Each structure stands twice: as structure tokens, then as C-alpha cells.
Amino acid sequence: MDRPWIKHIPSGNPIEIDIPEISLTELFFQSVEQYSDNTAVTFIEKRYTYSELGKLVKKCARLLADEGIGKGDRVAIMLPNCPQYPIGFFGTLLNGAIVVQINPMYKAYELMHVLKDSGARHIIVLDDLLPIVETVIAETDVEKVLSVSLEKGKCEMTKKLLSVTEADFTVEIEPARGVAVIQYTGGTTGRSKGAMLTHRNIVANTLQSAATSRINTQKGKERVLGVSPLFHVYGMTSGMNLTFYNGGELILVSRFQVTEIVDIITNLKPTIFPGVPTMYIALLQYYQSHPFDLHTLTSCVSGSSPLPLHVLSRFSELSGTKIAEGYG
Numbered sequence: 001m002d003r004p005w006i007k008h009i010p011s012g013n014p015i016e017i018d019i020p021e022i023s024l025t026e027l028f029f030q031s032v033e034q035y036s037d038n039t040a041v042t043f044i045e046k047r048y049t050y051s052e053l054g055k056l057v058k059k060c061a062r063l064l065a066d067e068g069i070g071k072g073d074r075v076a077i078m079l080p081n082c083p084q085y086p087i088g089f090f091g092t093l094l095n096g097a098i099v100v101q102i103n104p105m106y107k108a109y110e111l112m113h114v115l116k117d118s119g120a121r122h123i124i125v126l127d128d129l130l131p132i133v134e135t136v137i138a139e140t141d142v143e144k145v146l147s148v149s150l151e152k153g154k155c156e157m158t159k160k161l162l163s164v165t166e167a168d169f170t171v172e173i174e175p176a177r178g179v180a181v182i183q184y185t186g187g188t189t190g191r192s193k194g195a196m197l198t199h200r201n202i203v204a205n206t207l208q209s210a211a212t213s214r215i216n217t218q219k220g221k222e223r224v225l226g227v228s229p230l231f232h233v234y235g236m237t238s239g240m241n242l243t244f245y246n247g248g249e250l251i252l253v254s255r256f257q258v259t260e261i262v263d264i265i266t267n268l269k270p271t272i273f274p275g276v277p278t279m280y281i282a283l284l285q286y287y288q289s290h291p292f293d294l295h296t297l298t299s300c301v302s303g304s305s306p307l308p309l310h311v312l313s314r315f316s317e318l319s320g321t322k323i324a325e326g327y328g
Contacts, residue, residue: 012215017207023173023199024180025094027206028244029054035220035247042268043083043252050247053086059161060091061169067144069122071096071171074182076120076142077231078102078111078129080254084148084157085230086240088124093199096171097122099181100194101231104129110192112136118182118194124148124157150254175200183233197233206241213324216299217272222248225270227256227279234303238274238326248272258282262292269296276304280311280323287318294319301326 006015032054040050048056069075075092077099079085092099100118102111104126111132115123119141125133127147137145148157180199184192210217224243228235243250251270253260256279264270280302287294300315300323307325316322 010215014211014214017211019200019204019207021175021200022203023093023175023178024202024206024241025057025090025173025199027203027241028057028090031244031247038220038247039249040244041083041086041250041252046083048083053083055166056087056161057090057094058166058168059164060087061094062164062166063146063160064091064095064097064122065169066164067122067146069095069097069144073097073122074100074118074120076100076102076115076118076123076125078104078106078123078125078133079148079231080104080126080150081226081230081235081252082148082150082254083252084124085252086244086250087161088146088148088157089230089236089240093180094169094171096169096173098179101181101183101233101236103229103231106132108132108135112139113191114184114194115140115142122146126150173199175203181236183236202237202241205237206245209237209242210245213299217246220247222246222272222299223268223270224248224250224272224274225253225261225264226250226274227253227261228274228276228303232304234274234276238301238303243272256282258286262286262290265294265296266292271296272299272301273297274301274303277302277307277311280307280315284311284314284318297321300324303327 032050036051038050039047040053041048075097077088089099100120121141122144123142124146127149146157178199179196180202181197182194184194226239228239230236230240297319298321302323303326312323
């Protein structure tokens with residue numbers, strides 16, 4: 001079979017890879033074991049090692065089980081980027097349940113549609129968003145609400161996690177058939193539709209993404225600027241799953257504010273930036289009046305929408321690295 005694209009694969013990156021028959025949680029816990037003492041997540045001033053994150057994921061799975069959630073149930077996650085996102089995400093999967101990703105900017109009618117359409121029985125939600133959940137919950141199948149606060153000492157989820165016993169789960173998952181995530185589309189041609197992504201789908205996507213950047217990645221050493229929203233499939237893969245697979249440090253930022261991002265680039269020195277065009281444009285505009293060093297970035301990716309060529313060229317010039325543009 002003629003495969004003309006092979007000539008465009010950089011030397012050192014694999015042409016083909018094997019996809020193992022494992023669940024996404026198995027892939028995650030391989031990294032927990034291999035990189036146990038490495039920092040997995042940084043959020044503001046808090047750091048979690050892979051070992052600590054793995055223990056919290058197990059506790060979350062137990063907490064969900066104690067609240068009646070089991071294999072095949074849907075758990076909605078309505079959070080900005082924060083440590084509770086990967087904890088809730090992988091805790092749900094370890095429990096055998098299915099993650100329903102929800103944009104925290106949704107209006108009430110959008111939220112109700114996703115909750116009803118997915119059949120979610122549980123929702124993990126930012127406490128500031130509880131009022132909007134309360135306006136629709138009576139018309140859905142949601143039975144339990146677990147709130148998350150980003151204020152120190154006020155997080156119900158963290159308090160509950162600390163009160164449960166860590167436990168190993170042996171929920172049997174068939175990777176090729178077991179749905180891991182229901183990812184809702186943008187709804188540009190009518191109501192948004194839930195795309196069912198299996199464990200194998202996401203494992204394959206993660207490993208394929210890793211293969212395309214293998215020559216530019218130092219496993220166990222990369223620091224990834226995680227400002228692209230994790231509830232979006234791009235942030236989920238290029239931000240969270242790929243970072244964890246590579247044993248990197250995911251620097252989580254709950255929202256994009258250009259001055260905060262520049263401060264993080266300057267002080268925490270991330271090496272990888274999976275961003276979207278609006279972020280690259282904002283950083284270039286800021287640079288015009290407040291120059292800062294972009295050379296710590298050794299790998300940049302842009303997704304979600306087309307990146308203007310002049311933006312790509314200028315950012316590449318200032319950072320010394322080419323931006324890899326992807327779509328899906």
C-alpha cells in the first residue's frame with residue numbers, strides 16, 4: 001500500500017506502533033509505578049507526586065463506590081483545570097464508571113441537555129457552579145453531587161477523600177468495547193451529541209500522540225503548561241493523558257490570563273505548551289510591550305482551530321521551536 005505520508009515523519013519517530021489491550025487506568029497506573037516520586041501535578045503552590053495522585057485516584061474510586069456508583073454508570077465532571085479533575089477523571093474510570101465531560105461555562109439549558117442525554121447519576125462540580133446545577137437537577141437522573149472548592153480548607157471532595165480508605169479495584173474492563181468517556185460535540189449543527197470514546201480509543205490516541213513527538217520528549221522530565229481545558233478532548237489528550245504517559249509534570253491553570261501565563265513561563269519554566277490560537281495570539285500581543293523569554297519551551301502544539309501562519313512564524317521565531325499544528 002502506498003503511504004506517501006511516511007516521508008514526512010521525522011527521523012527517530014516510529015512509523016508504526018502497537019496498541020496494547022489495556023484500559024486507560026492501567027496506562028495511568030503504569031506511570032504511577034514508574035515515576036512514583038516525580039511531580040505529576042502542580043497547581044498554584046501545591047504539588048502532587050505520581051504516588052500521591054495514584055492514592056487519591058484510588059480513594060475517589062472507593063468514594064464513588066460507597067455512594068452507589070458502579071460499572072457503566074455515568075459520572076459528570078464540571079470543573080475548570082485543577083487537581084480534582086484528574087482525580088475525579090481517573091477515579092471514575094477505576095470504578096468502572098464513565099466520565100461525562102462538561103464545560104463549566106455551560107448555561108442551564110445546555111447542562112440539562114447533557115445530563116439528561118448521558119443519563120449521569122453523579123456530578124463532580126465546582127462549588128461556584130452549584131446554583132446552576134440546582135436549577136436543573138430535578139429534571140435529570142443525578143442522585144449525588146460532589147462539590148469542589150478551589151479555596152484552601154473548603155473542598156468537600158478533598159475532605160471526603162481523606163475520610164475513605166484507599167482500595168485496589170478489580171473492575172474488569174474490555175478496552176475495545178468499554179466506554180471511558182462521553183465527549184459532547186460543540187453543537188454547531190444542532191444540539192451537541194455525545195461521542196462515546198472507549199478505553200482503547202483514548203489509549204491509542206495517547207500513544208499515537210506520544211509517537212509523533214518522541215524525538216522531542218524526555219520521559220520523566222517534561223513540564224507541561226496545562227491551561228487548555230481538560231474537559232475538551234484536546235486538553236484531555238495533549239494536556240493530561242500524554243503528560244501522565246510520559247511521566248511529566250502537569251502545571252494546571254484554571255483559566256487563561258496572559259499575565260499569569262507569562263509569570264508561569266518565566267518562573268516555572270514549562271517545556272511543552274499545548275495551546276490554542278487565541279492563546280498564542282495573546283502571548284504575542286503581550287510580548288510586543290513586555291518582552292519575556294520563551295526559550296524554555298522546547299515543544300509547542302496548537303489545536304482546536306486553525307493557527308494563522310504569521311502567528312505560527314513569529315512565535316516560532318521568538319521561542320526557537322516550531323509549533324506543531326494538529327486537528328481531529
